[in-house]
Structures are given as C-alpha cells and as structure tokens.
Amino acid sequence: xxxxxxxxxxxxNNNIWxxxxxxxxxxxxxxxxxxxxxxxxxxxxxGCYTLSDNTxxxxxxxxxxxxxCRVVCPMEAVHWEFPKSxxxxxxxxx
Amino acid sequence: MAEAxxxxxxxxxxxxxxxxxxxxxxxxRGFKVVVIERGxxxxxxxxxxxxxxxxxxxxxxxxxxxxxxxHRWVTRERISFLHxxxxxxxxxxxxxxxxxxxxxxxxxxxxxxxxxxAGAYIINDVTITGLLKEGSRVVGVxxxxxxxxxxxxxxxxxxxxxxxxxxxxxxxxxxxxVALGVKEVVKVNPDALANQFGLAEGEGMAWSLLxxxxxxxxxxxxxxxxxxxxxxxxxxxxxxxxxxxxxxxYRYVEGLxxxxxxxxxxxxxxxxxxxAHLIPENVMSLMPPQFAYDGLLIxxxxxxxLLNLGYTYRGVDFASYSGYLAGKAVEQAHGLGGMSAExxxxxxxxxxxSFIMKNLKRFSGVSKLMRNRRLFTSYPAMIASxxxxxxxxxxxxxxxxxxxxxxxKENGISIYSLISDGIEVMSRL
Numbered sequence: 001x002x003x004x005x006x007x008x009x010x011x012x013n014n015n016i017w018x019x020x021x022x023x024x025x026x027x028x029x030x031x032x033x034x035x036x037x038x039x040x041x042x043x044x045x046x047g048c049y050t051l052s053d054n055t056x057x058x059x060x061x062x063x064x065x066x067x068x069c070r071v072v073c074p075m076e077a078v079h080w081e082f083p084k085s086x087x088x089x090x091x092x093x094x
Numbered sequence: 095m096a097e098a099x100x101x102x103x104x105x106x107x108x109x110x111x112x113x114x115x116x117x118x119x120x121x122x123r124g125f126k127v128v129v130i131e132r133g134x135x136x137x138x139x140x141x142x143x144x145x146x147x148x149x150x151x152x153x154x155x156x157x158x159x160x161x162x163x164x165h166r167w168v169t170r171e172r173i174s175f176l177h178x179x180x181x182x183x184x185x186x187x188x189x190x191x192x193x194x195x196x197x198x199x200x201x202x203x204x205x206x207x208x209x210x211x212a213g214a215y216i217i218n219d220v221t222i223t224g225l226l227k228e229g230s231r232v233v234g235v236x237x238x239x240x241x242x243x244x245x246x247x248x249x250x251x252x253x254x255x256x257x258x259x260x261x262x263x264x265x266x267x268x269x270x271x272v273a274l275g276v277k278e279v280v281k282v283n284p285d286a287l288a289n290q291f292g293l294a295e296g297e298g299m300a301w302s303l304l305x306x307x308x309x310x311x312x313x314x315x316x317x318x319x320x321x322x323x324x325x326x327x328x329x330x331x332x333x334x335x336x337x338x339x340x341x342x343x344y345r346y347v348e349g350l351x352x353x354x355x356x357x358x359x360x361x362x363x364x365x366x367x368x369x370a371h372l373i374p375e376n377v378m379s380l381m382p383p384q385f386a387y388d389g390l391l392i393x394x395x396x397x398x399x400l401l402n403l404g405y406t407y408r409g410v411d412f413a414s415y416s417g418y419l420a421g422k423a424v425e426q427a428h429g430l431g432g433m434s435a436e437x438x439x440x441x442x443x444x445x446x447x448s449f450i451m452k453n454l455k456r457f458s459g460v461s462k463l464m465r466n467r468r469l470f471t472s473y474p475a476m477i478a479s480x481x482x483x484x485x486x487x488x489x490x491x492x493x494x495x496x497x498x499x500x501x502x503k504e505n506g507i508s509i510y511s512l513i514s515d516g517i518e519v520m521s522r523l
Contacts, residue, residue, distance in 0.1 A: 008342065014366060018134065043335055045344055047344070064370045067254040068370070070266075071266075071272060072335075080256075082132050082254075082256065086132070089139065090133070091367065092367060093197045094199055094277065094369035
C-alpha cells in the first residue's frame with residue numbers, strides 16, 4: 001500500500017454496480033443554484049456532487065445508496081429513489 | 095422453490111437482518127410469508143460496522159453458531175484516544191464468544207437462506223414503492239404498477255424509509271437523527287493480521303477510536319478484524335458534519351488508515367470494498383409514532399432500533415430481534431382473530447419488555463453526550479499530554495496528580511468541567 005491517501009475514484013473502483021440507465025437521483029438545478037453551503041460536496045461519500053465553475057455537477061453512477069445527500073441538502077433539491085429492480089450498488093464484503 | 099401462493103399471510107419489505115428474521119420465524123410456524131428485496135440478492139444493500147452480538151441471534155436461530163458465517167470471535171476489545179501522533183489505548187481481553195466479526199452481506203444471505211429453507215419466499219430485484227391501503231388499513235404493498243396483498247405487512251425497509259415517508263407515517267430524516275458511517279474493507283495477509291493484532295486462530299479484535307479521527311465532528315473511528323481482511327471506518331453525526339466537515343468524508347477514513355501509529359496494520363493491504371450507510375441516532379425522536387398499525391408492523395432500522403453505547407454500536411442484533419418479535423406478534427394476532435392495530439399492539443408490549451426498548455431508553459442520552467465537544471477534542475489531548483508527562487522522561491519526574499492538573503490546564507479544561515463532564519459520562523453511559 002502506498003503511504004499517501006488514495007484517490008476516491010480508485011477507492012470506488014473496487015466496488016461493483018449494475019448501473020440503472022435511469023438516474024435514481026435527480027437534483028433540482030433551480031433550487032440548487034440558490035444554495036450557498038452545499039454540504040453535499042464534502043459529505044457525499046462517493047463524491048457524486050462536484051463543483052465546476054461554481055455550478056454543481058451531479059453524477060449518480062457511483063452512488064453507494066447511503067441517502068446522505070437527501071438528508072443534508074438544505075434546499076430539499078435532491079429527489080432520491082432507490083434504483084429500480086436490483087440495480088445500483090452490489091455489496092459483497094460490507 | 096414451490097409455486098408461490100396467490101395471497102400471503104405476511105409480506106416483509108426488505109431482506110435485511112430484521113426482515114429475514116421475521117420471515118424465518120413466521121415460515122417456521124407455518125405462515126405463508128414473502129420477503130421482497132430491492133437488491134439482486136439478500137445482503138447486497140446491507141452495511142454495518144463490523145461486529146454482531148451473539149445472544150439475541152442465538153435465540154432467533156438456535157443452530158446459529160454451527161452454520162452462520164462467523165469470521166472471528168471478538169476476544170480483544172480496544173478503545174483508543176488519538177491526539178496528533180499520540181495513541182493511548184485501553185485493551186481488554188476476556189470476552190469469550192459474546193460477539194463476532196463477519197460481513198453483513200454474508201450474514202444476511204445466510205439468514206435469508208434460513209428463512210427460505212423454513213418455507214419463506216424471497217423475491218429479489220423488486221423495489222417496493224408504497225403500501226396498499228383500504229381505508230386506513232394496510233392490505234399489501236405496491237411495486238410501481240403492480241401490487242401484492244397480504245393480511246399483514248412487516249416494514250423492515252431500513253434507515254432510508256421511503257415507504258413509511260410516502261405513507262405519511264414518518265417525516266423525512268433530519269440531520270440530527272442520523273450519523274454517517276463510511277468504511278473500507280481492506281484485504282490483508284491473514285498471518286500478518288494475526289501477528290499485528292496479537293490474535294490466535296479464530297480470535298478477533300474490535301477497536302474504537304476517539305479524538306483526532308473526524309476533525310472535531312462528533313463521532314469516532316472503528317477497526318474490526320475479519321477472517322482475512324480488516325474493516326476500518328469513521329462515524330460522524332450528520333448535523334455536526336454539515337457544519338464541521340473540512341474535507342471529503344472518505345479522507346477521514348484514509349487519514350485514519352494512514353495515521354502514523356496505525357499504518358503498520360495496513361501494510362501491503364488493498365481495498366476490497368468501500369461502503370457508506372446512515373445510522374440511527376437520537377432514536378427516541380427517530381422512532382415512528384407507533385410500531386403497530388392496522389395491518390402493519392415496523393422493525394429494524396426503519397423503527398430506529400439501534401443502540402449507540404458511545405464506545406460501540408448494537409444494530410444487527412437489535413434489528414434481527416425486533417423482526418423476530420414482529421413475527422411472534424403476527425402469530426399472536428392471528429390467534430386473536432386478525433391483524434388489527436389492537437391485536438398487533440402486542441408487538442409494542444413485547445418490545446417494551448425486551449432488551450431493545452429497555453436499552454434504547456436507558457442510553458437515550460448518549461447522542462447528547464457525543465455532542466460534548468470536549469470529550470472528542472480536549473480530553474484526548476489532555477490524556478495524551480498526561481501520558482507524555484508520565485512516560486516521556488528525560489531526567490525529572492512529576493507526581494501523577496500534578497501531571498493531570500497541568501495537562502488539564504494545558505488543554506483549557508477547568509476543574510469544574512472535569513468534574514461535571516465526569517458526572518455526565520457516568521450518568522449517560
């Protein structure tokens with residue numbers, strides 16, 4: 001093991017997903033734009049929420065289905081469903 | 095598997111520890127029960143810290159020790175305070191077969207298999223989207239456009255209780271009622287693991303870490319030894335994390351793994367899996383208004399049945415046992431003539447009389463205790479400087495009391511807070 005922290009992408013690469021072609025999470029861009037704290041960026045364990053040119057960019061593919069974003073979003077901008085029919089994260093050792 | 099009947103006695107939402115245990119009990123008593131699971135297999139959506147207490151599971155599954163996937167018996171308990179590069183630990187060896195480590199994915203799959211061999215039907219790959227109601231009575235479940243009917247529904251959907259929210263039974267989760275757990279399971283050489291942690295064959299360690307783990311956010315870290323891997327992670331109260339997080343949460347796990355005093359345990363390791371899950375906190379306010387309704391019982395995380403003792407969590411055994419009690423309640427309500435809220439309220443009484451509600455009430459102050467910042471910042475610092483004064487000797491030595499008082503002073507702790515925090519810890523734990 002290296003003595004430096006690994007990148008989140010590399011950590012996540014050890015997981016298995018069966019990604020739903022339909023996103024199970026949607027973010028209301030209008031509400032999101034008005035947010036000045038955006039706790040989702042640091043608190044999503046899978047780094048699904050990133051900032052690009054001061055705009056929030058969201059991707060659902062690496063979601064580990066913890067539900068944190070839904071709870072911490074102060075704007076209630078996150079619409080969160082479970083992925084349909086067996087899709088999403090597939091835990092084996094957790 | 096035999097042809098499924100057109101109507102079931104009971105539908106269980108979620109093949110987790112609570113749901114499988116409910117189904118196992120009911121199927122063993124001859125009830126027609128189906129468990130509907132959103133994952134591809136039971137256990138594929140489950141996450142825990144790493145340790146399960148045996149006694150409740152043994153009551154539910156009498157042959158538990160013979161066939162359950164037990165990785166290591168926890169024979170070694172360790173609590174450590176981290177401060178900077180200092181690590182102060184209390185080590186306890188003595189517990190024999192009270193708790194064990196495993197992968198929850200494996201344990202849940204085992205429970206589902208037990209339920210299935212007792213006659214329960216497990217349907218995977220189906221996400222329940224709502225309850226089917228006639229008036230105020232729950233008569234089944236909906237999955238998109240399809241519905242299935244039963245005399246009673248046991249909701250064991252987990253902490254993200256979308257079904258209960260949509261039915262108007264509970265409010266959306268509040269950040270003050272949950273903690274976030276983030277964990278890596280890392281592969282290590284089993285010989286190196288046994289040597290590093292000082293474990294004999296089949297023996298395991300459960301390790302809680304307090305102090306400089308979550309950057310001042312109320313919470314802590316944990317390490318569990320599995321058969322040939324180690325689970326390492328952090329837990330942080332979500333309301334504290336919203337205001338206190340200074341970096342992405344995975345960095346706290348990586349930071350713990352790379353701590354100068356911990357890195358030796360993870361030499362040549364590689365990550366097998368990375369997971370995260372919400373944990374019930376403040377459970378008295380997280381609980382639904384009732385556990386039993388007309389045609390509906392609520393069990394496991396969905397009901398808030400998880401005990402935080404400050405130094406350890408009890409989730410899987412509490413969830414499983416609540417599912418088992420839900421099964422018993424359905425059996426009794428059946429004897430009383432039907433699944434009315436009144437007949438099913440025997441579930442609430444059984445919970446009240448069991449270790450579940452007794453302990454949740456007894457330790458309901460622990461969440462408050464975790465919000466006492468001094469316990470996570472100043473005290474670990476104080477203990478670290480006390481130890482440094484005691485052991486980092488060159489020429490001169492001081493009396494312990496002198497050291498204690500000067501360590502407290504160095505870290506801005508008054509004698510008054512020493513006493514009042516001491517009393518708080520003793521009364522809440």
